[in-house]
Amino acid sequence: MKHNSSIGCSVSECNFHCKDDNYCTLDKIEVVKHSQTANTVECTDCGSFKKS
Template sequence: MNHNSSIGCSVAECKFHCKDDNYCTLDNIQVVKHSQKADTIECTDCGSFKIN
């Protein structure tokens, strides 16, 4: 499976996770925030995630 070497990913449950290694197969991803101000890692997520 082809992957994007610029987007590392270890979420095997995602539809776009490369099954061969820890990369994403998308050309780009959307990073989203959960609060008005993203001031911690927990305030952000990969908005491109889709369940397998």
């Protein structure tokens, strides 16, 4: 499976996770936040996630 070397990913439950290594297969991802101001890593997520 072709992956994007610029987007590392270890979420194997995602439909876009490269099954061969720890990369994403998307050309671009959307990073989203959970609060008005993102102050920590826990305030953000990959909005492109799709359960496989």
